[in-house]
Amino acid sequence: MKIVELSGGVGGARLARGLAALERTELTVIVNVGDDAENHGLYVSPDLDTVIYTLAGVEGPLGWGRSGDTFECNSELARFGLDNTFRLGDRDLALKLFRTYRLAASTPLSQVTESIVTSFDLGTAVIPATDDLLRTTIRIEDGWVSFQEYFVNRGHRDEVLELRFEGAKPARPAPGVLEAITGADRVVIGPSNPPLSIWPILALEEVRDAIREPPSVDAISPLVGGRAVKGPADRVMASLGLPPGNAGVARAYQGLIDRLFIDRSDTSDAERLHDVEVVVSDIMIQEPDAARRLAHELVAS
C-alpha cells in the first residue's frame, strides 16, 4: 500500500514514525517549507528536520533539533551580536551546514533532502512540498512578520489576523510530490496545525488539485480536548475565524478530506461534523507505540 502524508513539524513527524513502521507499505512524507528561513546565513527548514530526525529516532525532546545535542556554537553566537533565540544545536548544525552548502551550489532542496534522508538511512521518502521559495507570512497587530518572527522570536503569543503564502502562486511542487499523491492508495494529513503547517502545502494549486485523486484522504486532528496538543493551532484557527474544535479542522480542510480522526475526548464534536466521516480514536501519539497503533487503524479502516 502506498501512503502519502502531508506533514508539518512535531505532530506530523510522530504520525510519520507510526506509518513508517507499518509493514508492506511505502510511505512518502510531503513536508511544509513555509517556515523555512535563513539564520545567520544558514538555511533552516524546521519541519523537514523534525520529520527526518523523528524518523531517524534522534529528535530533540521539545520537537526541534536533536536529542542530547549541545549548544556551544549557539551560545557563542551571542558574543558577535547574533540573535540566537532560534537555538541551533551543535550536531544539528552539521545538517544545516551541509544543506546550506549544497543549496549554494544550486542543488534543489528536494535533492539535498534526499541526500540527508540517505545519510540517516531512512526507508521513507521525505520531500519538501516545493523547491521554490514559499514563505508563510503572518499578519499580527504590529503588521506582517515572518513565521520565525511570529513563532520563535515572539513565542506565538500574538493573535494571527491573516496569513499569506508568499511565492505559492508561481511555485511548483517538488519532483515526486504529484506522482506520490496521484499514485497513493491513501493520503493522510498529519495532526499538524492546519492553517500554519498544512495550508502552505495546499497553497500549491497543483497539490490541492492532486489531493482529489487518491481513493481516500484522511486527516488527523491536531486537537485533544479541544486544544492543540502542542503549539497555537486552536488559537490560530479561532483568530482566523474558523469554528471552535474539530469543526474548525474540518472547515480548514473542507472539500479535501473524506475522514477526520478526532480524539475520544472530543467525541461531542462529532455531532457538528456533517460533511466528513468522523473516526473517534486515540490520537495522542507522543509514544512510538501509540503512533504505530493509530497508523495501523488508519490503513486497516
Place this chain on the structure above:
Amino acid sequence: MKIVELSGGVGGARLARGLAALERTELTVIVNVGDDAENHGLYVSPDLDTVIYTLAGVEGPLGWGRSGDTFECNSELARFGLDNTFRLGDRDLALKLFRTYRLAASTPLSQVTESIVTSFDLGTAVIPATDDLLRTTIRIEDGWVSFQEYFVNRGHRDEVLELRFEGAKPARPAPGVLEAITGADRVVIGPSNPPLSIWPILALEEVRDAIREPPSVDAISPLVGGRAVKGPADRVMASLGLPPGNAGVARAYQGLIDRLFIDRSDTSDAERLHDVEVVVSDIMIQEPDAARRLAHELVAS
C-alpha cells in the same frame, strides 16, 4: 611607541601576545590571509583566528581553534560525506558563521575582523593583509595544490617545489595596513614560516615598499636549533633553495630587515649572517612570560 607586527599563525600570535602586554605601546598585527579557504561554505581564516584567539587567551593547545572546544558538529559532518579533516570546533564555528554571514553581505574582511576583535575586547588592532582574494598555492610533486590541501589534508609532508600567491598583483592592502606600517616606530616580522606565512604579506607590492619606511625592521627567526619550532618552515626553506638555518631566514627577508633575532642554540649561525645585525636571544615563546620578555627586549634594544 607604535609597533607593527607581520604575522602568520601560532608563532606570530605568541609574539603578538607578548607585544600586546607591553606598556605605552600601540600594537597593530597585520596577518597573512594566503591560507584562507572555504570549508563547506564557511570562510576560514586560520592565521587571523589564531592571532585573535591567542590575544584573547582562548587559543587551542595545538595552535588552532579554541581551548576546551568540542567537536560535535565536526564529527557529524562526516555523516553527510563532508571532509572534516580541517577540524572545526563548535565554539570556533560561531566565529566562522559570523564571518561568513557578514562577508556574504559584502562586508570587507578587515571590517568583519574589527568586529570580531571588538567582540573579544582586545586592545590590539588586527588587520588582514588584504581584503582582496590572495591565495597561497603550492607546487608539490603531484602538481599545484591549495594551502589547505598541502598543510591540512596532506599533513605538510610533501616537498614544496614552488609557491604562487594568486591574486597578489591586483590586491590592495586592507585599510589601515599601509598607514600602520609607515607610521610605526618599529616593524617586527613574527617567528612565522617565512615563505608560507610572511611572503604572502610581502607579495603585496605596496606592503613591501612600505616596509622600507619605518626606523627599524626586526625579524624573529622561526628556527630553534636549526629546526622549525612548529610546522615545516625548515623543510620548506630548504626545498625552495634557501640556505640552511638562519642564513635562509635572512635570505628570505633580504633587503627588508635590519635585525634578525635568533635563538641561543643557533649562535653559530651568526657568523654567516653578514647583511643583517644579529641579536642572539631566547626565542622560544610558548609561555606568555617568555613572549613578554622577548617583546621587551625587542623594543628596549
